[in-house]
Amino acid sequence: MLAATHIVFSTALYLGGAAVFEYKTGIIMWAIAALFSLMPDIDLPTSKVGRPLFFISAPLERRFGHRTITHSFIGVGILAGLASPLYVYYPLAFWAIMGGYWSHMQIDMANIRGVDLFWPSAIRVVMPGKIRYRLEVGSKAEMIVMCSLLVFCLGLYPMSNLGLRGGLHQILRNFEIAHDEYVKVQGKNFYTLELNAIDNLTLEHIECNCPILGAWQGGLIVEYNGKSRAVGASEVNHNLFPKEAVLIKGEPLRVITQRVNMNGRSLRWLVNSLQANHDYYLLGEMFVDSGLQVNVNNIELYHPVMLSGSTVRLHYARASDLDDYLNMVAIRGEVVVQFWLKPGDEVVELRFSGGESGSTPGVLEGMF
Numbered sequence: 024m025l026a027a028t029h030i031v032f033s034t035a036l037y038l039g040g041a042a043v044f045e046y047k048t049g050i051i052m053w054a055i056a057a058l059f060s061l062m063p064d065i066d067l068p069t070s071k072v073g074r075p076l077f078f079i080s081a082p083l084e085r086r087f088g089h090r091t092i093t094h095s096f097i098g099v100g101i102l103a104g105l106a107s108p109l110y111v112y113y114p115l116a117f118w119a120i121m122g123g124y125w126s127h128m129q130i131d132m133a134n135i136r137g138v139d140l141f142w143p144s145a146i147r148v149v150m151p152g153k154i155r156y157r158l159e160v161g162s163k164a165e166m167i168v169m170c171s172l173l174v175f176c177l178g179l180y181p182m183s184n185l186g187l188r189g190g191l192h193q194i195l196r197n198f199e200i201a202h203d204e205y206v207k208v209q210g211k212n213f214y215t216l217e218l219n220a221i222d223n224l225t226l227e228h229i230e231c232n233c234p235i236l237g238a239w240q241g242g243l244i245v246e247y248n249g250k251s252r253a254v255g256a257s258e259v260n261h262n263l264f265p266k267e268a269v270l271i272k273g274e275p276l277r278v279i280t281q282r283v284n285m286n287g288r289s290l291r292w293l294v295n296s297l298q299a300n301h302d303y304y305l306l307g308e309m310f311v312d313s314g315l316q317v318n319v320n321n322i323e324l325y326h327p328v329m330l331s332g333s334t335v336r337l338h339y340a341r342a343s344d345l346d347d348y349l350n351m352v353a354i355r356g357e358v359v360v361q362f363w364l365k366p367g368d369e370v371v372e373l374r375f376s377g378g379e380s381g382s383t384p385g386v387l388e389g390m391f
Contacts, residue, residue, distance in 0.1 A: 024130055026061055026071040031172045033060030033126040041183035048183050052119045059123035066093045094128050095142035133158050198265035205270055206238055213273035216245050220263040236339045244339055253325030262325050277364040285309050285356040291349035294342050301362050305340045309356030
């Protein structure tokens with residue numbers, strides 16, 4: 024086969040592998056795969072790789088001939104042994120080398136002669152079996168195959184960056200896929216949900232790009248019109264029923280947390296004492312006096328603050344969500360303060376007053 028055909032075929036395998044196995048593609052790894060897709064022809068002095076390495080290619084051709092040892096499992100084994108240190112330190116580079124090398128032999132099987140894959144055995148491997156379907160080097164049929172592979176690579180490139188599941192997600196716009204993908208990567212980046220949904224309470228049709236706050240009862244919590252809403256299939260647990268959804272990756276995220284003992288303290292104390300230079304979310308559980316009455320007129324299925332008997336549960340609550348609960352004093356409980364930082368954000372500073380001394384909690388010291 025021509026060098027261009029080998030490069031295009033190795034590119035197709037490289038991009039296809041990225042789509043299936045979801046490794047990160049890059050120009051360097053692609054270049055390695057493309058280079059080693061030419062390497063089996065080092066046994067031919069007139070080849071693209073054989074000419075600059077004539078001092079290797081000429082003796083190989085005289086001793087073994089073309090498409091023999093370098094196109095066999097022995098050649099693959101020798102290359103794997105030489106490249107084995109990369110498997111430990113740069114595994115992606117190792118597989119780019121081996122994948123590129125194998126791609127050469129695989130498409131050479133479609134050549135009229137085939138390859139001596141089991142050299143020194145005389146058995147030749149050809150594919151397809153009938154000679155009239157195989158390709159002659161430089162023929163019109165090879166040009167058609169090469170151009171078809173090139174078009175295939177152009178179509179495959181977007182899928183290689185998304186992965187097979189991500190590509191299907193973009194096509195199907197399926198909420199379950201978006202949920203599962205977010206659960207696997209949450210805490211690493213900011214994410215937005217491109218959402219088409221129906222409000223379970225008002226039957227309003229909603230379209231938005233909503234920031235995702237977290238997961239909840241098999242669904243996701245998003246921010247819509249300044250309020251936290253739960254998206255999911257359950258009419259019992261979720262506010263919004265998703266018709267279509269696409270997960271969109273945003274900036275890198277760094278999450279900093281601090282635990283606060285709430286025994287004998289109120290949420291008003293926490294809000295007044297928690298003076299921070301970043302927005303924050305509150306998560307946790309408090310047990311309060313069950314006889315205490317609060318004026319809560321909220322019929323939403325999900326709310327960042329929920330009162331059940333003597334238990335107050337916080338799930339991605341902000342200070343603005345606590346108005347009806349501020350005077351509740353915890354008999355016992357703990358709240359986690361969670362900060363979401365973007366690249367370049369200032370240092371997190373937590374300061375407590377009215378009962379706690381110190382300026383910055385120990386858990387944050389030394390992190391910046």
